[in-house]
Amino acid sequence: KDVTKIVVVGGGAGGLSVASQLEHNFKSKGDIVIIEPSDKHYYQPLWTLVGGGIFSRKDSEKDEKDCIPKGTTWMKDSVTQFKPEDNIVLTKDGKQVDYDYLVVATGLAIHWDKVKGLKENLGKNGVTSNYSYDSCEKTFDFIKSMKPGNTAIFTFPNTGIKCGGAPQKIMWLADDYFRRQGMANKINIQFNTAGVSMFAVKKYSDALDTMAKEKGITQNFKYNLIEIKGDAKEAIFETPEGNKTVKYDMIHVTPPMGAPDVIKNSPLADPASGFVNVNKETLQHVKYDNVFSLGDSSNLPTSKTAAAITSQAPVLVSNLISHKMGLPLKAKYDGYTSCPITTSYNKLILAEFKYGNEVAESLPWDQSKESYFPMFLKKYVFPFAYWNGMLNGHWFGKNLLLNPVETPKINK
Numbered sequence: 001k002d003v004t005k006i007v008v009v010g011g012g013a014g015g016l017s018v019a020s021q022l023e024h025n026f027k028s029k030g031d032i033v034i035i036e037p038s039d040k041h042y043y044q045p046l047w048t049l050v051g052g053g054i055f056s057r058k059d060s061e062k063d064e065k066d067c068i069p070k071g072t073t074w075m076k077d078s079v080t081q082f083k084p085e086d087n088i089v090l091t092k093d094g095k096q097v098d099y100d101y102l103v104v105a106t107g108l109a110i111h112w113d114k115v116k117g118l119k120e121n122l123g124k125n126g127v128t129s130n131y132s133y134d135s136c137e138k139t140f141d142f143i144k145s146m147k148p149g150n151t152a153i154f155t156f157p158n159t160g161i162k163c164g165g166a167p168q169k170i171m172w173l174a175d176d177y178f179r180r181q182g183m184a185n186k187i188n189i190q191f192n193t194a195g196v197s198m199f200a201v202k203k204y205s206d207a208l209d210t211m212a213k214e215k216g217i218t219q220n221f222k223y224n225l226i227e228i229k230g231d232a233k234e235a236i237f238e239t240p241e242g243n244k245t246v247k248y249d250m251i252h253v254t255p256p257m258g259a260p261d262v263i264k265n266s267p268l269a270d271p272a273s274g275f276v277n278v279n280k281e282t283l284q285h286v287k288y289d290n291v292f293s294l295g296d297s298s299n300l301p302t303s304k305t306a307a308a309i310t311s312q313a314p315v316l317v318s319n320l321i322s323h324k325m326g327l328p329l330k331a332k333y334d335g336y337t338s339c340p341i342t343t344s345y346n347k348l349i350l351a352e353f354k355y356g357n358e359v360a361e362s363l364p365w366d367q368s369k370e371s372y373f374p375m376f377l378k379k380y381v382f383p384f385a386y387w388n389g390m391l392n393g394h395w396f397g398k399n400l401l402l403n404p405v406e407t408p409k410i411n412k
């Protein structure tokens with residue numbers, strides 16, 4: 001057979017990046033099918049800036065049909081079952097789709113229902129979240145409504161999440177907004193996190209910790225949000241000293257997240273996390289060698305971001321092609337990820353790191369210090385690069401337009 005059939009499950013940041021890069025390599029030798037149920041595609045990193053009132057949520061959205069890479073086929077459907085032993089997936093519309101290679105990029109699942117009262121109150125009673133297109137605009141409405149003496153709470157759950165910085169990015173934007181309205185230190189801002197520090201990487205965590213103290217932000221560690229009583233505007237946290245009820249005027253919730261059921265309940269799952277069980281360097285499944293995964297649905301032990309995908313996609317593509325050609329899988333992902341932590345309306349701390357939380361900075365200065373240039377990147381360059389470069393396979397993150405990964409030629 002001279003055409004290789006590759007099924008990509010999920011047409012988000014990871015799925016489309018990989019599908020385009022596969023298409024550039026396989027051309028007429030590949031039949032690339034993307035299974036994606038949604039009519040819309042979102043640039044989720046913008047939701048932080050939408051919550052801060054800098055952009056409208058419409059700026060984060062495009063029609064999926066306009067994002068599907070040329071030369072690939074979109075199947076508007078969703079996968080309900082993976083059967084890797086038979087090289088097929090089953091879909092909601094009752095189809096059975098076979099493949100030579102499978103790439104899983106379904107993203108993660110957000111468990112809105114795991115915090116009692118959250119779903120019912122989202123978007124009202126001061127309860128908001130940037131983790132959804134529906135509510136991210138509400139965040140700015142609630143920020144604007146704060147008055148001296150009010151309490152604004154920002155939470156971080158007791159699960160892994162996508163973009164580990166996002167729960168606090170919006171807090172720093174809110175703090176800057178209050179200062180610009182002449183309410184510096186007049187709002188009681190609390191960062192109530194289930195974690196034990198401000199950030200996973202010590203260098204950035206220390207900088208953020210100092211900043212919180214300077215700006216009078218209360219840090220409550222080991223505070224896990226379990227319930228919201230919308231009418232009373234009360235949030236209940238599990239803490240080592242027992243449950244605590246805190247009154248709020250606005251609360252930005254980062255909900256618990258985890259592996260989607262369709263993966264968790266499949267043979268592809270890592271029993272510990274429920275995410276797709278891949279080799280952390282090659283991105284190949286540990287058991288099924290024609291299955292690969294990247295992005296939020298994989299169990300890669302790094303922070304789940306779109307920036308990480310810019311490094312993962314070329315590695316996955318190179319290794320999938322090597323496997324097809326019968327060559328050793330030489331490309332290796334080093335865990336690179338990046339998190340632009342907006343610390344005000346015009347500055348940010350650009351955290352960049354790899355496996356083992358090892359700092360891996362690209363700019364010629366200490367990135368734990370707030371600076372203007374990366375905020376310019378976050379507001380204008382990254383969104384442009386995402387829509388015009390990443391989704392069509394030409395943007396390689398910190399390597400800009402240069403693919404750093406050697407990829408074998410397809411000659412069979």
Ligand code: FAD
Nearest residue numbers: 010012013014044045078079106107163295296305306307
């Ligand atoms: P997604 O982009 O979520 O795409 C998954 C796709 O799979 C979706 O289109 C979905 O419809 C589809 N799907 C789901 N289930 C199925 C199924 N069963 N069958 C078929 N298709 C399915 N990253 C950064 O790099 N920098 C940032 O500053 C940043 N900030 C963020 C701020 C917020 C508020 C949020 C929410 C995210 C942020 N991120 C950031 C993270 C980034 O958006 C994600 O890591 C990235 O989108 C992950 O890409 P993905 O392809 O794995 O998943």
